[in-house]
Amino acid sequence: MPLLPLRLPPGADLREALEEATRQPGVGSAFVVSGIGSLTQARLRFAQADVETVIEGPLEILSLSxxxxxxxxxxxxxxxxxxGSVLGGHVGHGCAIRTTAEVLLALLPDWQLTRAHDAETGYQELVAMPRPPKRG
Structure with a gap:
């Protein structure tokens, strides 16, 4: 499984930078294996909340997946x-990098990950399908 280490610079939007990484040639589907760094602010949606909460920094990213x-x-x-207090949740747009973010992606070239509406949960849920073999 190929790995892609990323360093995100100050001012970058964490989520937008990761979305952009998936649009690069050869990346496509991936899982975040690890992520650390610092933020000037975070936008997190807590469990069962309908809206995101803005958390002002400085903040340390303890884990990202x-x-x-x-x-x-x-x-x-x-x-x-x-x-030292800790908060966590679903990452929204607007998580601004303070000094750096170091993220390791596990690329899945043999898989196509998509999101589709799930009638049971009401959310866009993960759909994992093997990619068809490339014809030479």
Whole structure:
């Protein structure tokens, strides 16, 4: 399984940068294996919440994980404040990198990850399908 290490610079939007990475040639579907760094602010949607909460920094990214499908991402993150308190949830747009973010992606060239509406959950859920073999 090929790996892609990324370093995201100050000011970058964490989620947007990862969405952009999936649009690069040869990337497509991937899972976030690891992510650390710092943020000036985070936008997280907590469990069963309908809206995102803005958390002002400085913040440390303690963990970042999720799936990067070709038509959407599903990311979760835990961040800590300067006092050590920790918050976590679903990552929204607007998580601004403070000094850096270091992310390791596991690329899935033999798989196509997409998201499709699931009638049972009401959400866009992951659909994983093997890619058809390339014809030479």
């Amino acid at each position: 999720g799936s990067l499908a070709e038509n959407g991402v599903h990311l979760h993150m835990a961040v800590s404040r300067a006092d």
